[in-house]
Amino acid sequence: MSSNAAQEGPVVTFGIIADVQYADCEDGTDFSKSRQRFYRNSLNLVKNAVNDWKSNSDPVAFILQLGDLIDGKNKLGGELASRKALKTALNPLNSLRIPVYHVIGNHELYNLNRSFYLTSPLNSSLSLSIQPPTNRLYYTFLPHPKLRVVALDSYEVSLLGYGDNQEDVNYLAACAMFPEKNPNTEANDTSGLQGLERRWAAFNGGISSAQMTWLSQVLEKAQEKEENVIIISHIGLQNEIKDYGICLLWNYDEVMSVVHRYRCVVGVFAGHEHIGYDCVDDHGVQHITFPGVIETRPGSNCYATARMWRDKLVVSGVGIVPSFTIPLRYPV
Numbered sequence: 001m002s003s004n005a006a007q008e009g010p011v012v013t014f015g016i017i018a019d020v021q022y023a024d025c026e027d028g029t030d031f032s033k034s035r036q037r038f039y040r041n042s043l044n045l046v047k048n049a050v051n052d053w054k055s056n057s058d059p060v061a062f063i064l065q066l067g068d069l070i071d072g073k074n075k076l077g078g079e080l081a082s083r084k085a086l087k088t089a090l091n092p093l094n095s096l097r098i099p100v101y102h103v104i105g106n107h108e109l110y111n112l113n114r115s116f117y118l119t120s121p122l123n124s125s126l127s128l129s130i131q132p133p134t135n136r137l138y139y140t141f142l143p144h145p146k147l148r149v150v151a152l153d154s155y156e157v158s159l160l161g162y163g164d165n166q167e168d169v170n171y172l173a174a175c176a177m178f179p180e181k182n183p184n185t186e187a188n189d190t191s192g193l194q195g196l197e198r199r200w201a202a203f204n205g206g207i208s209s210a211q212m213t214w215l216s217q218v219l220e221k222a223q224e225k226e227e228n229v230i231i232i233s234h235i236g237l238q239n240e241i242k243d244y245g246i247c248l249l250w251n252y253d254e255v256m257s258v259v260h261r262y263r264c265v266v267g268v269f270a271g272h273e274h275i276g277y278d279c280v281d282d283h284g285v286q287h288i289t290f291p292g293v294i295e296t297r298p299g300s301n302c303y304a305t306a307r308m309w310r311d312k313l314v315v316s317g318v319g320i321v322p323s324f325t326i327p328l329r330y331p332v
């Protein structure tokens with residue numbers, strides 16, 4: 001490394017945004033009626049983020065969109081309203097003219113079936129010519145020789161989005177296991193469940209064994225090549241903060257035991273929960289659940305800009321998003 005490298009810019013810069021939940025409707029409240037949601041203003045906050053990224057002195061190379069870009073409320077206007085909302089929310093992001101990588105959230109699946117997304121602009125594989133192409137919603141890419149992003153499909157095993165394909169093995173698997181885990185008649189109702197068992201709700205989902213095998217193979221190769229890995233997922237994988245069991249991947253434990261077999265994963269970035277929380281787990285992996293745009297008061301902001309330096313990844317939060325410094329396993 002040259003002696004003046006410290007004065008050079010970061011080796012790669014990218015943007016992060018979560019839970020925009022745009023809908024063209026009046027403000028409302030969340031599921032528990034205790035937190036306010038700003039459905040139209042969320043679009044202004046996306047525009048604020050985009051304007052900032054456009055004027056950044058070190059160019060932003062790509063964006064990670066962590067899911068729930070549109071709110072389930074759009075569904076009230078029918079399929080056309082859902083498609084229109086998706087277009088409206090994507091417009092500012094696409095105006096950056098850089099790759100935008102998406103993961104699918106529960107709200108996407110309230111609006112339209114999973115089969116729609118496979119061929120939509122949210123099929124990142126389709127729009128970004130990721131090689132090899134995939135007919136799945138999980139994928140990986142290498143934005144820098146020392147940084148790999150692995151995007152999980154956290155609703156692959158799910159009760160949501162399979163309305164037009166109820167024979168799908170992953171839907172059948174979800175239907176088979178769910179009632180044993182959550183006996184309540186309403187599948188979003190977690191009453192009677194304790195601690196992390198509260199993750200057994202229809203608004204969460206899980207990962208198939210095929211996706212888990214793929215993840216393991218990707219991480220093994222990444223470790224061989226000494227790539228630092230960031231995993232992105234709509235639903236978080238962290239279990240250390242027991243109160244947040246309600247927003248947790250159904251089979252987070254299986255996925256984390258795969259992750260912990262390798263040294264290469266430095267961070268897991270998620271959304272879904274809206275308030276935001278974080279922890280460094282006992283293997284040194286930095287978990288960040290980003291606050292949601294939808295519950296951010298007008299006048300504030302909700303996004304982050306991440307910069308990878310020689311030996312660390314610095315996530316600089318803006319507005320209600322905190323900042324983090326994540327050491328790299330394999331320095332550049």
Ligand SMILES: *[C@@H]1O[C@H](CO)[C@@H](O)[C@H](O)[C@H]1NC(C)=O
Nearest residue numbers: 109110111112113162163164
């Ligand atoms: C999914 O597909 C089914 C069957 O075509 C349809 O009835 C249903 O409305 C769709 N659901 C969503 C959320 O798009």
Ligand SMILES: *[C@@H]1O[C@H](CO)[C@@H](O)[C@H](O)[C@H]1NC(C)=O
Nearest residue numbers: 118119123125126133134135
């Ligand atoms: C998603 O995009 C990839 C790449 O173009 C394509 O191969 C794949 O078939 C798409 N998925 C579906 C189900 O269309």
Ligand SMILES: *[C@@H]1O[C@H](CO)[C@@H](O)[C@H](O)[C@H]1NC(C)=O
Nearest residue numbers: 072110159186187188202203
């Ligand atoms: C869970 O709640 C959402 C709305 O908040 C609803 O759209 C969805 O259908 C519910 N899921 C189930 C399986 O009850």
Ligand SMILES: [Zn+2]
Nearest residue numbers: 068105106272
């Ligand atoms: Zn969500």
